[in-house]
Amino acid sequence: MKKKVLITGTGLISKHISSKLEKEGIEFSFLSRTKTSDNHYVWDIENSFIEEDAFHGITDIIHLAGANIADKRWTKKVKKELISSRINSTKLLIKHIKSNNIKINTFITASAIGYYGTKTTENIYTEKDPKGDDFLSELCYKWEKEADNISDYSRVIKVRIAVVLSQKGGALTKMKRPIKAYIGTTIASGKQYIPWIHIDDLSDIFLYLIKNNKTKGVYNAVAPEHINNYQLTKEIARELKKPILLPNIPGFVFKLIFGEMSIILLKGSRVSCEKIIKEGYTFKYKSISSALKNLLKKP
Numbered sequence: 001m002k003k004k005v006l007i008t009g010t011g012l013i014s015k016h017i018s019s020k021l022e023k024e025g026i027e028f029s030f031l032s033r034t035k036t037s038d039n040h041y042v043w044d045i046e047n048s049f050i051e052e053d054a055f056h057g058i059t060d061i062i063h064l065a066g067a068n069i070a071d072k073r074w075t076k077k078v079k080k081e082l083i084s085s086r087i088n089s090t091k092l093l094i095k096h097i098k099s100n101n102i103k104i105n106t107f108i109t110a111s112a113i114g115y116y117g118t119k120t121t122e123n124i125y126t127e128k129d130p131k132g133d134d135f136l137s138e139l140c141y142k143w144e145k146e147a148d149n150i151s152d153y154s155r156v157i158k159v160r161i162a163v164v165l166s167q168k169g170g171a172l173t174k175m176k177r178p179i180k181a182y183i184g185t186t187i188a189s190g191k192q193y194i195p196w197i198h199i200d201d202l203s204d205i206f207l208y209l210i211k212n213n214k215t216k217g218v219y220n221a222v223a224p225e226h227i228n229n230y231q232l233t234k235e236i237a238r239e240l241k242k243p244i245l246l247p248n249i250p251g252f253v254f255k256l257i258f259g260e261m262s263i264i265l266l267k268g269s270r271v272s273c274e275k276i277i278k279e280g281y282t283f284k285y286k287s288i289s290s291a292l293k294n295l296l297k298k299p
């Protein structure tokens with residue numbers, strides 16, 4: 001059966017996955033809050049609206065929509081939006097699929113490595129580990145659990161995504177800017193791990209999961225090499241041929257600026273990618289140096 005993928009949201013990862021699908025000749029369309037092109041269908045989560053025909057011919061769904069986690073301080077209002085944009089959107093998708101009796105093969109939802117709790121430990125978390133007990137782990141847990149409500153209907157896959165490194169946008173853009181301006185440096189002790197993944201590998205993993213009918217359940221999407229904040233800062237500076245001149249910035253500065261959200265900069269443990277490797281996926285960018293060489297090369 002010819003595949004047609006519906007991707008929710010039109011952000012960093014959605015766009016990258018769609019360009020991969022295009023290269024492979026797989027049809028796709030987007031479900032977005034705004035219509036900016038012919039293959040964009042509109043939905044309004046608050047008002048439980050999905051444009052007619054959005055699901056026409058759809059065989060697989062990749063659910064990536066959600067308010068950005070690292071954009072704003074986590075006020076009560078922002079937290080509510082972070083939760084509702086993920087949970088209510090999943091609810092709406094599932095309700096729509098079930099009530100219209102739409103047949104789909106795969107429902108893949110994004111989740112995040114924040115599932116395990118944002119803390120610095122010596123653990124290497126696998127898919128079998130329990131959830132943590134902070135805001136992000138609770139959010140990821142609820143998000144994943146909501147997706148399970150379609151498991152009687154479709155194959156369900158949950159991808160716990162690490163920090164995505166890409167050429168434009170996302171975490172790397174934020175990290176390279178100060179380094180280029182000679183004001184970049186290590187955050188706090190620098191010992192907090194930063195599980196990361198090259199956007200090319202992440203998109204390939206989504207395609208791999210869609211194409212391989214045997215895959216299901218939870219997968220960590222994280223590169224094999226473990227690095228901490230100090231090592232990542234040093235590697236970016238080396239690739240950009242810039243010196244690190246400043247001393248470490250103490251953690252309390254980030255707490256003052258970002259409040260509770262600073263946890264994602266100040267804490268982190270290692271996360272394992274063994275499951276996806278064992279099931280046959282081969283990483284293109286295994287080491288941070290190969291990923292940065294590719295992402296920071298001059299156009």
Ligand SMILES: NC(=O)c1ccc[n+]([C@@H]2O[C@H](COP(=O)([O-])OP(=O)(O)OC[C@H]3O[C@@H](n4cnc5c(N)ncnc54)[C@H](OP(=O)(O)O)[C@@H]3O)[C@@H](O)[C@H]2O)c1
Binds near residue numbers: 010013081089113
């Ligand atoms: N990038 C990372 O490092 C990373 C790491 C772990 C997990 N993730 C997760 O993976 C997913 C995709 O990440 P991304 O980096 O591509 O995110 P992104 O660039 O921020 O894009 C998310 C998209 O979701 C839609 N959206 C934004 N706010 C929304 C709201 N309030 N209600 C409904 N839809 C909304 C938007 O698309 P429209 O404007 O078209 O509606 C937006 O472009 C997210 O859920 C994110 O939490 C990302």
